[in-house]
Amino acid sequence: xxxxxxxxxxxxxxxxxxxxxxxxxxxxxxxxxxxxxxxxxxxxxxxxxxxxxxxxxxxxxxxxxxxxxxxxxxxxxxxxxxxxxxxxxxxxxxxxxxxxxxxxxxxxxxxxxxxxxxxxxxxxxxxxxxxxxxxxxxxxxxxxxxxxxxxxxxxx
Numbered sequence: 001x002x003x004x005x006x007x008x009x010x011x012x013x014x015x016x017x018x019x020x021x022x023x024x025x026x027x028x029x030x031x032x033x034x035x036x037x038x039x040x041x042x043x044x045x046x047x048x049x050x051x052x053x054x055x056x057x058x059x060x061x062x063x064x065x066x067x068x069x070x071x072x073x074x075x076x077x078x079x080x081x082x083x084x085x086x087x088x089x090x091x092x093x094x095x096x097x098x099x100x101x102x103x104x105x106x107x108x109x110x111x112x113x114x115x116x117x118x119x120x121x122x123x124x125x126x127x128x129x130x131x132x133x134x135x136x137x138x139x140x141x142x143x144x145x146x147x148x149x150x151x152x153x154x155x156x
Contacts, residue, residue, distance in 0.1 A: 003028070010034045010076055013059055019044060030122075032074040033082075041079040049085065052078055086119055093120045093145070097130045100145045109143040111136065117143055 003026035014021050014036070023037040038044065045052045056076050063072040077083060089112065096107045109120070117134055120143045124130045131146045 006032070006034050006074060009063065010036065010059065013062070014038070014044075034074055034076045035080070036076060036078050038078065041081070044078045045081050049081065052076070052081060086116070089116050089119055090123055093123055093143070097124065097127070097145050100147050101129055104147045106147075107145045108135070109145065111140045111142045114141075117141065 006026050007024045011021060011024055019038060019040045021036045021038045025035045027033045027035060036044075043051070044055065046054075059076055060072050060074070063074075075082065093109065096109060099105075100107045112120075121132050121134075124132050124145070129148055131148050133144045133146065134141055135144050136142050
């Protein structure tokens with residue numbers, strides 16, 4: 001979807017919900033992110049980001065329904081909340097990877113969303129010492145960090 005279209009689409013959706021964004025910017029990269037700045041962030045993000053996840057689901061479904069011929073893979077981020085959460089996931093993964101390197105033992109992370117798992121897999125994709133694997137099912141799916149070192153339990 002085009003940046004101008006996404007700005008209009010998300011702006012109209014927020015206004016229908018009774019919120020007025022201060023600014024809307026679109027960033028394209030690995031994933032298209034619609035960055036919204038607003039004074040209503042607490043209400044839009046909700047407890048533990050629940051409202052923001054719901055908003056993203058609704059927005060994508062509406063876009064899929066209205067614009068069947070266009071890609072609708074985008075993410076709405078309110079006041080940088082999503083990126084801050086992803087940075088926490090990366091920081092935690094780096095810390096746990098240090099344990100894996102030091103003790104040469106598998107370390108299991110907490111259950112996380114598919115996007116968070118993707119972020120962790122990408123973080124260690126080129127790491128010569130750490131490999132990642134997903135384990136568990138449903139809401140319990142998580143990442144296991146494994147050492148690639150010779151003689152470690154992960155490679156034995």
